[in-house]
Amino acid sequence: MGIPTEHYTRKEKLGGVGCERRRKEDARFIQGKGNYVDDIKLPGMLHGDFVRSPYAHARIKSIDASAALALPGVHAVLTAKDLKPLNLHWMPTLAGDVQAVLADEKVGFQYQEVAFVVADDRYIAADAADMVKVEYEVLPCVSDPHRAMDPDAPEIRPDLAGKMQGAHSARKHHNHIFTWEVGDKAATDLAFSMAEVTVKEKIWYPRNHGSPLETCGAVAAFDKANGELKLWVTSQAPHVVRTVVAQLSGLDEARVHVVAPDVGGGFGVKVGIYPGYVCAIVASISLGRPVKWIEDRVEHLAATAFGRDYHMTGELAADKDGRIKALRVHVLADHGAFDSCADPSKWPAGFFNICTGSYDIKVAYVCVDGVYTNKAPGGVSYRCSFRVTEASYIIERMIDVLAQRLGIDKAEIRLRNFIKPEQFPYMSALGWEYDSGNYAEGLRKVLEACDYAGLRREQAEKRARGYLMGIGLSTFTEIVGAGPTKICDILGVGMFDSCEIRVHPTGSAIARFGTKDQGQSHRTTYAQILATEIGIPSENIMIEEGDTDTAPYGLGTYGSRSTPTAGAAAARAGRKIRAKARKIAAHLLEVSEDDLEWDVDRFVVKGVPDQMKTMKDIAWAAYNNVPPGLEPGLEAVDYYDPPNMTYPSGAYLCVVDIDRYTGEVKVRRFYALDDCGTRINPIIIDGQIHGGLTEAFAVAMGQELPYDKEGNLLGASLLDYFIPTAVETPKYETDFTVTPSPHHPIGAKGVGESPHVGGVSAFSNAVIDAFSHVGVTHIDMPYKSCNVWKMLHALGLDKRE
Amino acid sequence: MNDKQEVTFTVNGEKVSVDVVPRELLVHTLRERLNLTGTHIGCDSSHCGACTVDFNGRSVKACTVLTVQAQDAHIVTVEGLAGPSGLHPVQEGFQQEHGLQCGFCTPGMLMRAYRFLQENPNPTEDQVRTGMAGNLCRCTGYQNIVKAVQYAANKLSARSV
Ligand code: FES
Ligand code: FES
Numbered sequence: 001m002g003i004p005t006e007h008y009t010r011k012e013k014l015g016g017v018g019c020e021r022r023r024k025e026d027a028r029f030i031q032g033k034g035n036y037v038d039d040i041k042l043p044g045m046l047h048g049d050f051v052r053s054p055y056a057h058a059r060i061k062s063i064d065a066s067a068a069l070a071l072p073g074v075h076a077v078l079t080a081k082d083l084k085p086l087n088l089h090w091m092p093t094l095a096g097d098v099q100a101v102l103a104d105e106k107v108g109f110q111y112q113e114v115a116f117v118v119a120d121d122r123y124i125a126a127d128a129a130d131m132v133k134v135e136y137e138v139l140p141c142v143s144d145p146h147r148a149m150d151p152d153a154p155e156i157r158p159d160l161a162g163k164m165q166g167a168h169s170a171r172k173h174h175n176h177i178f179t180w181e182v183g184d185k186a187a188t189d190l191a192f193s194m195a196e197v198t199v200k201e202k203i204w205y206p207r208n209h210g211s212p213l214e215t216c217g218a219v220a221a222f223d224k225a226n227g228e229l230k231l232w233v234t235s236q237a238p239h240v241v242r243t244v245v246a247q248l249s250g251l252d253e254a255r256v257h258v259v260a261p262d263v264g265g266g267f268g269v270k271v272g273i274y275p276g277y278v279c280a281i282v283a284s285i286s287l288g289r290p291v292k293w294i295e296d297r298v299e300h301l302a303a304t305a306f307g308r309d310y311h312m313t314g315e316l317a318a319d320k321d322g323r324i325k326a327l328r329v330h331v332l333a334d335h336g337a338f339d340s341c342a343d344p345s346k347w348p349a350g351f352f353n354i355c356t357g358s359y360d361i362k363v364a365y366v367c368v369d370g371v372y373t374n375k376a377p378g379g380v381s382y383r384c385s386f387r388v389t390e391a392s393y394i395i396e397r398m399i400d401v402l403a404q405r406l407g408i409d410k411a412e413i414r415l416r417n418f419i420k421p422e423q424f425p426y427m428s429a430l431g432w433e434y435d436s437g438n439y440a441e442g443l444r445k446v447l448e449a450c451d452y453a454g455l456r457r458e459q460a461e462k463r464a465r466g467y468l469m470g471i472g473l474s475t476f477t478e479i480v481g482a483g484p485t486k487i488c489d490i491l492g493v494g495m496f497d498s499c500e501i502r503v504h505p506t507g508s509a510i511a512r513f514g515t516k517d518q519g520q521s522h523r524t525t526y527a528q529i530l531a532t533e534i535g536i537p538s539e540n541i542m543i544e545e546g547d548t549d550t551a552p553y554g555l556g557t558y559g560s561r562s563t564p565t566a567g568a569a570a571a572r573a574g575r576k577i578r579a580k581a582r583k584i585a586a587h588l589l590e591v592s593e594d595d596l597e598w599d600v601d602r603f604v605v606k607g608v609p610d611q612m613k614t615m616k617d618i619a620w621a622a623y624n625n626v627p628p629g630l631e632p633g634l635e636a637v638d639y640y641d642p643p644n645m646t647y648p649s650g651a652y653l654c655v656v657d658i659d660r661y662t663g664e665v666k667v668r669r670f671y672a673l674d675d676c677g678t679r680i681n682p683i684i685i686d687g688q689i690h691g692g693l694t695e696a697f698a699v700a701m702g703q704e705l706p707y708d709k710e711g712n713l714l715g716a717s718l719l720d721y722f723i724p725t726a727v728e729t730p731k732y733e734t735d736f737t738v739t740p741s742p743h744h745p746i747g748a749k750g751v752g753e754s755p756h757v758g759g760v761s762a763f764s765n766a767v768i769d770a771f772s773h774v775g776v777t778h779i780d781m782p783y784k785s786c787n788v789w790k791m792l793h794a795l796g797l798d799k800r801e
Numbered sequence: 802m803n804d805k806q807e808v809t810f811t812v813n814g815e816k817v818s819v820d821v822v823p824r825e826l827l828v829h830t831l832r833e834r835l836n837l838t839g840t841h842i843g844c845d846s847s848h849c850g851a852c853t854v855d856f857n858g859r860s861v862k863a864c865t866v867l868t869v870q871a872q873d874a875h876i877v878t879v880e881g882l883a884g885p886s887g888l889h890p891v892q893e894g895f896q897q898e899h900g901l902q903c904g905f906c907t908p909g910m911l912m913r914a915y916r917f918l919q920e921n922p923n924p925t926e927d928q929v930r931t932g933m934a935g936n937l938c939r940c941t942g943y944q945n946i947v948k949a950v951q952y953a954a955n956k957l958s959a960r961s962v
Contacts, residue, residue, distance in 0.1 A: 022897065026896045026901060030888070030896055030911065031888075032837070032839020032840070032878065032880040032882075032908050034839070036841070036905065038832075039832075039838035041833070041836075123822075212903070212939050213851060213906050213937065213940075214841070214843065262903075264841070264843075265905060265939045296844075297844040297845060297848075518903050519902030519904070684899070686899075687902060690941060690943075691902060691941050693942055694941075717848075718848035718937075723848075723849075725930075725933075725934040725935075725936075726933050726936075726943040727934045729942060
């Protein structure tokens, strides 16, 4: 070993796991040199635009495109009739359903894609779209999911008539998609019948939208001469797009080149495949020219995958001391006109069965009914690993409801029910094996940091003086990193992920991954993981993703899966490199491999510190002097099939003050403690936490996509849809504990979604806590001033003495 | 509607002339005719600020300005922010303080910060938040953007003394 300071300098220089490395993505972005899909410009490129339905449910009597086609600069108007001969008028969804690419005789939601106009530029395309005459016969519509399975409810999907077996279960009504049950119903019912206390609450998680700042879009360029298709697309999962495009188009997959260039935020919205992508491809194939389609913000909010819309009924059974005996949840899931949820194939309600949360609940039962309504399709996870936010919300709300009923403090009831550190690995009543956690430690740290007892005293004093103050806690556990291929696949492809590394002769390296960054900083953090594993400074390791021709196959970035899956692949591929490097070092030093030990960036002969070979030396030798029998070169690839999910957790505390007279909610303090296992880069983690908490704030305080009885979407622009500015957004304090995942190669668990998942319940619980002294146990989100004021008014709290 | 008009203006110190129909939006002229794709489109409706450019010494949303309104205008876009001596302090600030993630809002944020710090060279945190309120970010939660702007403010004021 070298002398300590020299050793320290080498470690610093390495920029490995744990260091506060500045982002490598930024240089281009801060100089306007990003390359997003809409920045792509090809010779002869045309622009596509949609004709969309003004009605939620209507029969299409006729489409007359003659006036549009007569407009100079218009090249084509595609309708379902044109796509039919290619069998592309419908496409499979990730959830095992089908979705109309262009409305086939009937529309099922407002803003549905009816025709695709292709023109010289976006202005002409928009003009022409207005000139397409569509005659509709309006049909009665289903807007309320609670009426969807009424005997006389209008049939939304005649294409499924007579199909009584769905992708996930038998269908019991023409608007029924699936029923998904988990847990032991009989044991749960029994526990409820014997319980000292039971509580029940109806809780709606409203329909909302991830709405990244960049909308969705694609550029398709078909090369007729070679029969090859190139597609640039706003995708979190470009490899999956390639496979689906090959299957749909009949093109050889090797002739489909998909590139996800820079992606301007995804949050789950860019996992699926949308009609616009398919139409751009078809138009390019049929016209022989590149076609660009970029949706506008209204189209994005109105037609591209929404999140949530879970109508939940939660019940807890407990003893008088607040020890939970059983959980029962029913969900009515509003999926819109097509089931386009982006979940692993076998999971129609995602991982909603994580809803026992951080608590040791011995019996539980969950039943989810998915129904069709005349609304936009979607149900993607908005910064959340497959319905985990809904799951976390129901349990974090219900434990508060129980605490209120029993008069037990909301922190105390959590401490009484937590799974204890010694219970890990912990098998939950609903079938998940939690890897590790130390929930009580996290919560205690937060309570102390915020002087929880002092806050409760202040709240009592304030209440006595007529002020409304709320303290919200959320002690959530997530399930991320999907996932083991035996239980997780997307359209049949297992959810592994991958890393491929090449170390060049002069000692720098390039690594490629099957995931796709949309702001998560992979270029920065993957290089840190590799630096620690292979002893090459992160500054000298290039990271690439998104080009399916060069990157190894992977399932993409969502569900906080990049670090748990591709991050693991990086560590393992790095270890393969290091194992070969050891052989080369032994050969160069003429010792046996066992005589060597690894020291930051080199192999050293044990006990002889000046006898060593750095990775730089070894990289050079790999190309000219390898031991006999060993292949030259220094490359490795790893496809990592995780043995289990990872289970990040956290403890959040939120303090709000509510204006009795206006209903305005002010967040005074937000303290977020996260445990994402091994921390790769604290700066990046904090950035993820700030961003996720702000989304959670937006969801709790204002985001919704409301529909009227006729299925009209009331507000699909940023005028109505709430995206907080810097002014409304609270300030956050962050903290952490570290409980590594025992099964992940570097112990990391993933962090991108924790703040959203845990944040929503913290905000909600704070607002509702402000009303707890007057007997309120639940108020549905969003807590816009007008909604909160209605509650204040109904309770008479807005009266001036 | 289709009669083209010649419009002449200065972008990033360079004089340019374009022939455009009266309805063409400045953001499209910049992005599609002048290949200045750093200016982004997030909404088309003046809400997000991704298209913010500096226009005659004011921050404007280029999705809501007609190119014909730009006759003789002096426009600075994100591509014109760095000078011969390197990055502008607002660019440095965003990099140093982790003020960006996906980068889509960043050009608009930078252009707003650039103008805002000329309007108010020594802002308080609340003033930064208000001054930047026309620009939405979905990724960062603003906390580091505020720090980035403060970093730039310090750097700029150190420069001017
Ligand atoms: S694109 Fe101009 S403000 Fe959003
Ligand atoms: S960094 Fe993604 S929108 Fe701001």
